[in-house]
Amino acid sequence: RPRVLSGIQPTAGSFHLGNYLGAVRQWVALQESHDAFYMVVDLHAITVPQDPKELRANTRLAAAQLLAAGLDPERCTLFVQSHVPEHAQLAWVMNCLTGFGEASRMTQFKDKSAKQGADRASVGLFTYPILQVADILLYQANQVPVGEDQRQHVELTRDLAERFNHRYGPTFTVPAPYILKETAKIYDLQDPTVKMSKSASTPKGLINLLDEPKTTAKKVKSAVTDTDTVIRYDAENKPGVSNLLTILSVLTGTSIPDLERAYEGKMYGALKTDLAEVMVDFVTPFKNRTQEYLDDPETLDSILAKGAEKARSVAAETLAQTYEKVGFLPAK
Numbered sequence: 507r508p509r510v511l512s513g514i515q516p517t518a519g520s521f522h523l524g525n526y527l528g529a530v531r532q533w534v535a536l537q538e539s540h541d542a543f544y545m546v547v548d549l550h551a552i553t554v555p556q557d558p559k560e561l562r563a564n565t566r567l568a569a570a571q572l573l574a575a576g577l578d579p580e581r582c583t584l585f586v587q588s589h590v591p592e593h594a595q596l597a598w599v600m601n602c603l604t605g606f607g608e609a610s611r612m613t614q615f616k617d618k619s620a621k622q623g624a625d626r627a628s629v630g631l632f633t634y635p636i637l638q639v640a641d642i643l644l645y646q647a648n649q650v651p652v653g654e655d656q657r658q659h660v661e662l663t664r665d666l667a668e669r670f671n672h673r674y675g676p677t678f679t680v681p682a683p684y685i686l687k688e689t690a691k692i693y694d695l696q697d698p699t700v701k702m703s704k705s706a707s708t709p710k711g712l713i714n715l716l717d718e719p720k721t722t723a724k725k726v727k728s729a730v731t732d733t734d735t736v737i738r739y740d741a742e743n744k745p746g747v748s749n750l751l752t753i754l755s756v757l758t759g760t761s762i763p764d765l766e767r768a769y770e771g772k773m774y775g776a777l778k779t780d781l782a783e784v785m786v787d788f789v790t791p792f793k794n795r796t797q798e799y800l801d802d803p804e805t806l807d808s809i810l811a812k813g814a815e816k817a818r819s820v821a822a823e824t825l826a827q828t829y830e831k832v833g834f835l836p837a838k
């Protein structure tokens with residue numbers, strides 16, 4: 507079985523529709539066919555200031571949402587990044603293999619640090635992609651299921667894996683991004699030219715999976731479209747309508763051409779009403795299942811403890827090989 511690894515940040519509280527359609531949905535599917543490792547990346551979370559209590563609560567909340575979305579601890583390894591100390595340890599080795607200029611070219615740092623003011627951004631935010639490299643290489647992952655915004659980090663991972671293998675001999679699997687074209691980038695409902703993200707300029711454009719279902723329906727119905735009237739997929743000229751068609755297509759398993767045919771002669775309002783209903787039917791049980799996991803923290807924590815144990819056994823082996831290759835004296 508080929509191996510997949512991916513991660514999600516716990517910082518926003520609720521996952522948003524982009525997280526789900528771009529990544530988590532694929533994670534659920536891949537646990538059937540792959541040896542799958544999925545984690546809540548709390549080490550990545552502290553690259554920007556976090557309230558400790560909130561971080562702890564959000565880490566549990568993220569795990570609960572992953573289970574509610576369909577991850578099955580019998581079929582995949584679900585864990586919290588900080589429970590596996592090898593992530594930070596391998597990250598150091600990777601830091602020393604990365605060029606300063608190379609790290610400077612990571613566009614997410616540019617975007618995120620611009621928001622905070624470059625001088626205030628932490629060094630951790632700067633080296634964030636290198637920690638992600640360590641995450642992936644520790645598990646010798648073949649594929650990394652993510653959204654489009656993570657492609658550059660997977661490319662960096664490939665470069666560093668090849669560099670290490672070239673310098674010290676074959677050690678790491680060179681991973682490939684696993685990015686589905688249809689859902690690689692879900693757009694903001696109010697500004698369909700930018701990706702949906704927790705830092706959206708208006709909350710109306712962001713579908714949080716844990717919002718009240720009524721709020722979700724309202725957001726869908728007030729999505730920005732265009733002044734044309736035809737319901738047709740055209741990402742360039744009709745980004746709003748195309749985004750709604752993408753979401754409806756994935757959630758109902760109906761192809762876009764079939765949807766276009768079904769909505770021939772109909773108004774945008776009809777598309778929005780149907781999508782609002784589909785969304786409500788999706789988020790209502792999701793929200794309930796998440797709450798059930800939160801109500802039973804002991805079960806949740808024991809799932810995470812088992813996950814960490816499985817993850818550590820793989821991570822420790824890779825780290826030991828790496829230390830040996832680098833020339834560290836074994837501790838006897």
Ligand code: TYM
Nearest residue numbers: 512513514515524525528529638652653690691692701702
């Ligand atoms: P994060 O927490 O920002 O996002 C989690 C996943 O959601 C995807 N995503 C989207 N996909 C489509 N459309 C959108 N609008 C959208 N917004 C977010 C992201 O691409 C991501 O797959 N650095 C990572 C976490 C990470 C990781 C890793 C991922 C840490 N280590 C190792 C893979 C492998 C991040 O911040 O994702």
